[in-house]
Amino acid sequence: MTKRFLHITTLFVLMISVVLTGCGTEPAANDSGKLQVTATTGMIADLAQRVGGEHVEVSALMGPGIDPHLYKASQGDIQKLQQADIVLYNGLHLEGKMQEVFEQIGKQKPVVAVTDQFAESSLIASGVGGGTHDPHVWFDVKLWSGALDRIEAELIKNDAAHQADFEKNADAYREELAELDQYAREQLAQIPREGRVLVTAHDAFGYFGKAYDLEVVGLQGLSTDSEYGLKDVQNLVNLLVERKIKAVFVESSVPKKAIESVVKGAKAKGHDVKIGGELFSDAMGSAGTPEGTYPGMVRHNVDTIVKALK
Structure with missing residues (x-):
């Protein structure tokens, strides 16, 4: 951990402490009567909204183009965390250095890592030691359904009166995710075996490849x-x-400079490789667009990869 990150984390934890101490332990008044859910990423917020439906109000800290690995929280984010009834985060060290922040807030309200019940056998080792794992679990649609289960259970725990609705919504979304998983398999199978190589800026697609x-x-x-x-x-x-790979991909939350330098390097050696398109990796698209939902994000990625590599 760098001194810079230590400094940022310490300041943020102190800010959280001041806010919580000054406002007491009770959440802010909520006239809507709905559960207030704050999620770190758009992928988690999408699950919470789909399961909670009309009984929840969901906000995400990290919007389109935001890199959770480098995320720095703002004063506005602190307010969202303090006012939430439930805080949902990915876990597996995705959210940079925020673990201490979650532990601090967890003294006041439910703070849940949606991956905390994933079997270790389903996770990919990070390769950096210490028993850590690749956090990009949402790229395996079937595995990500486990996060849906975790969120469903937490919503029921905090609002038992609407259990039937939560269960109905979750079942409908499970069915949609099963269809999405099948779509990905069928489409990606069209890529010839020798061309089934996905090159990106950072190693976010391990679960997708597996x-x-x-x-x-x-x-x-x-x-x-x-x-x-x-x-x-x-x-x-x-x-x-x-290997005569014909396309590489940029990511919406990662600067393009690195991949562009690779493309230029290949061209200098007589091999033309194109940028096959932009993929959504650590963040979804803008609200109101198909890519602003988890299923839309996955379909966009699948279609972009198939078009470039097929």
Whole structure:
């Protein structure tokens, strides 16, 4: 952990403490009568909204284009956390250095990691030691359904009066996710075996590759906080040239500069590789667009990959 992150985390925890102490332990008044749910990412917020339906008001801290690995909370975020009845986060160290913040808020209200009941056998080791795992679990649609189960249980626990509605909504969404999982399998199977290589800026698509049978290569590690150097770029360029890979992909929440340097490097060696499109990795699209929902985000990624590599 860098001194810079230690400084940021310490300041944020102190800010949380001041807010909670000054406002007491009771949540802010809520005239709507609905459960107030604050989620860290859009993917989690989507699940909570679909399960909770008309009985919840859901807000996400991290909107389109926001990188959770480098996330810095604002004063407005502190208010959302303090006013929430339930706080939902991914866990598995996705949310940078916020664990201390969640522990602090957890003394006052339910703070739930939606992956906390995932079987370890279903997770991909991070490769950096310490028993840590790849946090990008939403890229395996079937696995992500486990987060739906966790959220459903938490909503029922905090609002038993609407249990029947929560269960009905969750069952409908499970069915939709099962269809989405099948869609991904059928579409990606169209890519020829030799071309089933997904190259992106950072290694966010491990679960996607495992679930849908693609080889995944990222220039950076699991976190965009990890650094890459000239050697990493050269190694990736050599891979593209040797295996005649025809497309690489940028990500909506990661600067394009790294991937663009790889494309230029391949061209310098006589191999033209194109940018196959923009994928949504650590954040969804804008609200009101198809990509602003979890199913829409997945379908966009699948269709973009198939179009470029097929």
